[in-house]
Amino acid sequence: MLRMFRTINGQVEQIQKPENGSWLCLSEPTDVELANVAMETGIDLADLRAPLDDEERSRVDVEDDYTMIIVDIPTVEERGGRDWYETIPLSIIITQSTIITVCMQDTPVLHPFMEGTIRGFNTYMKTRFILQILYRNATMYLRYLRIIDRESDKLELKLRHSMQNREILMLLELSKTLVYFTTSLKSNEIVMEKLTTLPRIKQYPE
Secondary structure (H helix, E strand, O other): OEEEEEEEOOOEEEOOOOOOOEEEEEOOOOOHHHHHHHHHHHOOHHHHHHHHOOOOOOOOOOOOEEEEEEEEEEEEEEEEOEEEEEEEEEEEEOOOEEEEEEEEEOOOHHHHHHOOOOOOOOOOHHHHHHHHHHHHHHHHHHHHHHHHHHHHHHHHHHHHHHOHHHHHHHHHHHHHHHHHHHHHHHHHHHHHHHHOOOOHHHHOOO
């Protein structure tokens, strides 16, 4: 899905075609949408596809006409009547005129930006937008970590009274999730450190 937004008179509005200072949001994109955005923006198609591979690593790539930032974001998937937590890549691509986000899912990390509920959010303030996405991502990690912590406490309590395989397996799954989250957060930290040294990112006055 391709959705385009632009801040107009202080309000986030959905638009029909790319404009200067707009945000192009690609979630679960089709090949046609990717090809159209590549042609419209000059971004390499391979770079647009990169975050659609769930094994893609967090990094910052600086090209001639754009900068691509890939970070891991938390996601929740329902399996067997329970919520399971994983991480997937999200890319943020900055060009001279637009900012593009690409993700294999319609992630709740970005929903408040679309709804205009993030304070001080403007699509044309690129550096601020990047930092707001990263901050929102960090708060989502914290939210899910609190849920995982509560679930772990419940399972440990059950294990004191029962040594069922089900509880043990669920606890192991939660432990595995914590490893994924820790690895992703460390990778995101490296990306953040690199961003602070990039002149192309620092040049925006906001």
